Amino acid sequence: MRVARNFQLRIGTHKTRITFDGFLKDDFDRLQNLCKQYYNTTIETKDTSVRGWNWGIAEVQSQDLAFLIAGKPAFTIPLSTVLNTSITKTEVALEFSSSLPPIPDAEDALSKKKRLRAQPDEVSEIRLYLPGTAKGMKKKEAKAKVKAEGAEEGEDVKMKEDGDGDEDESEDDEDDEDDGGETAAQVFHDAVKEKADIGQITGEALCTIPDVLCLTPRGRFDIDMHSDFMRLRGKTYDYRIAYSQVQKLFLLPKPDDVHCQFVVNIDPPIRQGQTRYPYLVMQFIKEEILQLEMNIDEETLKDKYENNLMARYDDPAFEVVSILFRVLAAKKVTTPGGFQSHEGQSAVKCNVKANEGQLYFLEKQLLFISKQPTLVLHSDISAVTFARVGGALPSARTFDLNVRLKGDSDHPIIFSALNKEELTTIEEHLRAKKVRVKNEMEELAAAEVAAMGDDDDDDDDDDDDMDVDKAAVKDLLGEEDDEDSEVDEDFQAESESDGGSGGSGESDDDSDAGSDKPVKKKAKTDK
Secondary structure (H helix, E strand, O other), rough: EEEEOOEEEEEEEEOEEEEEEEEOOOOOHHHHHHHHHOOOOOOOOOOOOOOOOOOOOOEEOEEEHHHHEOOEEEEEHHHHHEEEEEEEEEEEEEEEEEOOOOOOOOOOOHHHHHHHHOOOOOOEEEEEEEOOOOHHHHHHHHHHHHHHHHHHHOOOHHHHHHHHHHHHHHHHHHHHHOOOOEEEHHHHHHHHHHOOOOOOOOOOOEEEEEEEEEEEEEEEEEEEOOOOOOEOOEEEEEEEHHHHEEEEEEEEOOOOOOOEEEEEEEEEEEEEEEEEEEEEEEEEEEOOEEEEEEEOOOHHHHOOOOOOOOEEEEEEEEHHHHHHHHHHHHOEEEEEOOOOOOOOOOOEEEOOOOOOEEEEOOOOOEEEEOOEEEEHHHHHHEEEHHHHHHHOOOOOEEEEEEEOOOOOEEEEEEEEEEEEEHHHHHHHHHHHHOOEEEEEHHHHHHHHHHHHHHHHHHHHHHHHHHHHHHHHHHHHHHHHHHHHHOOOOHHHHHHHHHHHHHHHHHHHHHHEEEEEEOOOOOOOOOO
């Protein structure tokens, strides 16, 4: 059959199917002869629809999902790649598993950007609109196939069909309304679940946790715990999550002292439509007791799980769930450390944009739990700045916490509306974890001092420049005086002789030290 690049050969067995790509059109005759000679079989040819239509019929063929246009396949998708399927009235959504390598445990923001840029594009979801009933869809597909064949044979058949098209469509609509069978969307949804091993899980579950309240995604789910994966069964959505997708586990008490939250970090995340959920947030009442019996024999408990699981539980629900996830997912459960707010709680209330939640200061990360949880590792933080500490008004009671990440300092994460009484506790905790902490008010004061220092330096520089200019002017003037006037030796000699005759008799008076008064000369008289 014709594919995107040249031709493809598919060999199907009772259990699997193997595909070979890259054949040329001239290779068909040679392959046909080889198959007849060695396997006593013939190669069937399939035409691919190249009309480019986005309407047709979706059909489950063996282990594939085929989208047919006028009886010809436009594309086929292996059902083994379908991770989840959901139905909403007449719309069926198919989610596909990712073939990308797993994310490393320790990855900074810059490495994450490089990894995302290097990843190829892949189909993650397809939505199919299936109106009417299953019988009506089959009738419409048969008529569409006849129309397509007639259009290829000649225009006479096409004109005849166009004349009766409106009547046929109206009859189909009436038949769909009268038929009380299953809808086409429901039949297709059930077929995909059966072939993709989503609805019928092979093997029995180790245990089932009933009616668990999930804050993210919103709703109540029954959680089936298997040896390699877990299954979330809700009224509308059904998720299958492998334990290899679990990255981190958190068990955190809420500040109301009534509830406890269990957070599961998942990558790749689950989806509901266009919304992705990388975190599962389950909420339990602390006093709620869960009675659970494990479907595991004693030998398996000893050999495989090393007695880390019990055959029966009768303990608080949040403890039982955390133990099951810790053992089955083989991940450490993170609990609050030594941080205590001024009210003695492990978290403080704050906002991220328009979402209100609780911010937990853990030993190696910050975790904000709300409708859209946010996790920030200490190793990814470039600096933490306390903003609005002084406040525009003296009566301001809140401040902001700006977290700048390494490699993306231009887009900080802002935790707003924190109680000002938590400032000292938060600052001491972050400094103890060797996180760089800044205060916006101190930075502003330092900037003002630096600006004033620059002004003083500018004034000093101006004064120095003026002194230099004056010295230069003096030097110029001094050179001109030396050129215009020379030393008059005769004038100096006369002045010395006059001074010597007048001062011979007053040597004692001239010798008086410290006398600043001018010496008076005696007038000469003729005898």
